[in-house]
Amino acid sequence: MGDSQFCSQKAAIYSLNFTANPPQRIFKLVDQINPSIFCIHITNYKPALSFINPEVPDENNFDKLMKTSDGFSFNSEAEISFSTRSDTPAPAKYKYGAPLQTSDSFLRFPSPLMSSLCTDNNPAAFLVNQAVKCTRRINLEQCEKIEALGMAYYSSPKILRVPDLRTEAEIPVTVQSVLVQSLNKTLTRLEDTVRLNQILVEAGDVKICTNVVLEVKYSITYTDAGEVAQAGLALLLGTVSRAVVALEQKFEIYFIQQNTKPVPLSGNPGYVVGLPLAAGFRPQKGSGIIQTMNRFGQLTILRSLAEQDCFAVEGIRAPVLFGYDMQSGCKLRLPKAMTCQLAVRRVKSLLQGQGFPDYVAPFGNSQAQDVLDWVPVHFITQASHMKDSCQLPVALVIEVKWTKYGSLLNPQAKIVNVTASLLSSSFPETNSGNERTVLISTVVTFVDASAPAEAGFRARPTINAKLPFNFFFPFV
Secondary structure, rough: OOOOHEEEEEEEEEEEEEOOOOOOOEEEEEEEEEEOOHHHHOOOOHHHHHHOOOOOOOOOOHHHHHHHHOOOOOHHHHHHHHHHOOOOOOOOOOOOOOOOOEEEEEEEEOEEEOOOOOOOOOEEEOOOEEEEEEEEEEEEHHHOOHHHHHHHHHHHHHHOOOOOEEEEEEEEEEEEEEEOOOOOEEEEEOOOOOOOOOEEEEEEOOEEEEEEEEEEEEEEEEEOOOOOEEEEEEEEEEEEOEEEEEEEEEEEEEEEEOOOOOOOOEEEOEEEOOOOOOOEEEEOOOOEOOOOOHHOOOOOOOEOOOOOOOHHHHHOOEEOOOOOEEEEEEEEEOOOOOOEEEEEEEHHHHHOOOOOOOEEEOOOOOOOOHHHHHHHEEEEEEEEOOOOOOEEEEEEEEEEEEEOOOOOOOOEEEEEEEEEEEEEOOOOOOOOEEEEEEEEEEEEEEOOOOOOOOOOOOOOOOOOOOOOOOOOOOOO
């Protein structure tokens, strides 16, 4: 509130119209809100300050309402029931990112939001693998009353097999393993997974709280129909000894599809020579990396055969193995009637195959949800210097740069850059027959981009001594 001229100011906007010949300058005077001042506007339309009660039709105003409205439609009960029966509802299932529902609300997955403190009302999302850390400020005297520190808080919920149908079967959370960590950080696995409650123990002047949950790991098994089939839980319990402490807890949840085998790793963590590169694509922003279950089909090239016929090797691919420089090719015979544009699409499908990946994993054990760690594939198209209207791809050159990561005693291979260059040339002329012959090839090279190790020496000590001004008195 206040002077309206401070909230709204006149602004002059200048622009150029490049469609005109010659280009012209356009001037506009518009009202612009002042972003430096917080303004509260008062509405001057009094009917908008309250809801208007609708007029209920009766025998006195029915004719008047008929004139002001567009009319009425009448349906018999038989028609209504018939239309309802014809609409078959879609089967209930969980969709990507939907909260996992329980019998009373949703499966809680504590996470840090605005700060590092744990927020317990964060729901676990379907098919979203997560691993977070957060802190929780607790008072040791109240440890037995804090629900988020006990096993029951994480093991008691029952997940709905499908959302919004509480009459269906509920999936209990099964405790699969319990580890207990002592004050000296030693771990002990409990044979019995019985539910333990946190206990406040007094030993003289010292008070400790035992069986406090430090780590939580959910493993959710789902079907291809979007239903939850099984829920597992692994816990790490510990002991808190300080009176007021900021306790750090770790939470992890991952999803496993039923009746599928996990994809073997290509290294842990660094790549192992001879194992295939892990690669995939990202369908949309905000999602994880999508990978095929065939680890030898995530990044492939043409496979050379004795016939050297591209049509014979179509669909037959060779995996790109870490550390192996590879080269393959074939001979493609194009009919005379085939246009250049059609030949370009055909050759690209042969060189890249189906679903050429957009990302490559930096390590052999990189997780699909860690999108920011994956290395994007840089595509480069190089054409010949010939001034032809159509350039035909003839080669795909893949360059993988990797470096040694970690300790000098046990370095790990890490991929830092991947470049896929598509080389093109002019469209070939027909030979003596009625066909064109094109030689296409694929090359994969691995380049070690590691910086040479340099021996480190400590700097020589320097003497920086200061004596009092009368130290040599009375000799000097």
